[in-house]
Amino acid sequence: MTTVHVHALARRQFIRNTAVAGVSSALPAINFAQGTAPTERQFTPQPGNWRTFEVTTRVDIVKPQGVTRVWLPIPSVNTDWQKSLESSFSSNGKTELTDDNQYGARMLYVEFAESEAKPFVELTSRVQTQNRAVDWTAGHNISEDAATLKYWTQPTSLLPTDGIVRKTATDAIRGASTDVEKAQKIYDWIVANTYREPKVRGCGEGDIKTMLETGNLGGKCADLNALFVGMCRSVGLPARDVYGLRVAPSAFGYRELSGNPVSLKGAQHCRAEVFLKGQGWVAMDPADVAKVMRLETPEWIKTTKNAVVAPVNKALFGGWEGNWMAYNNAHDVNLPHAKGPKLGFFMYPTAENDAGRLDSYAPDDFKYQISAKEIKA
Secondary structure, three states: OEEEEEOHHHOOOOOOOOOOOOOOOOOOOOOOOOOOOOOOOOOOOOOOOOEEEEEEEEEEOOOOOOOEEEEEEOOOOEOOOEEEEEEEEEEOOEEEEEEOOOOOOEEEEEEEOOOOOOOEEEEEEEEEEOOEOOOOOOOOOOOOOHHHHHHOOOOOOOOOOOHHHHHHHHHHOOOOOOHHHHHHHHHHHHHHHOEEOOOOOOOOOOOHHHHHHHOOOEEOHHHHHHHHHHHHHHOOOOEEEEEEEEOOOOOOOOHHHOOOOOOOOOOEEEEEEEEEOOOEEEEEOHHHHHHHHHHOOOOOOOOOOOOOOHHHHHHOEOOEOOOEEEEEOOOOEOOOOOOOOOEOOOOOOEEEEOOEEOOOOOHHHHOEEEEEEEEOO
């Protein structure tokens, strides 16, 4: 059995400054009886105190078939809102710390021999996170390398920036002149025109061209926030998805914006960032607005003016709560040593054996567990 400790600050990164510089909690008493308006809610995350979490992913291959390969994402983001610290792991397979060789998305690769009857791997990563929020009344003299900004306007296989994507974005930003105005109009367009579709598996696929061409604008975070990112890129705003995991309950009592630390299966969540002149890399999450509208209350809320939705809609344009950690911002991920196809993104444990790729969206069949523990100072 192998046990290894590594320090995340020494991680290799492919592009300077582009590793993304940028238990449900008790709810307040709310009367949802017909004709009664919901109690006013608060959602005002502000940067300040850092929180430290240990996140553990355990994989047990119940029915191995031939040689089995496993890839686990490791937090690889170091910014003013997250510090990816040390990781440790143990396994009865052959282990290798590696990355995707493009975006700097770090991962643990484990290969199990055909003779291994009970393959397992356990990975624990420590991260520090804090809330994000922008003071829109204050300008900031924040610059970014021109090549970096250009990089984050390029298309990917699932994020084309021409055709219907560009047309939709161009129509959405009509009348806007500044970067902030353009981002606001695209954000508002996503909130107004898309919706959370609970039947979508996992976090969705993020195929934004198909969404727009078919008019099927229901999805989850990897669909809706990818649409925001693709539309921003198509009109020259550098933007990127940030793939991660909710690790704790919301401090503001929002059930749907919480993670249950005891069991984080299904807690994966994709967010977004956009680079705005005068502000730098800014947090965005229109997909979580859609989630609150659809799922936070017994009834599907159809307006952002609702007392439950309004504070979330306002805060997630420029901020987010630090009960979430980021893994990476990688697209078109070629997993080292994989025989299966590349991934559109990488925030789920992934495995394959002689029968093919296992279903990352079925953790009980796969089988894996994810949990988190907050480390108090």
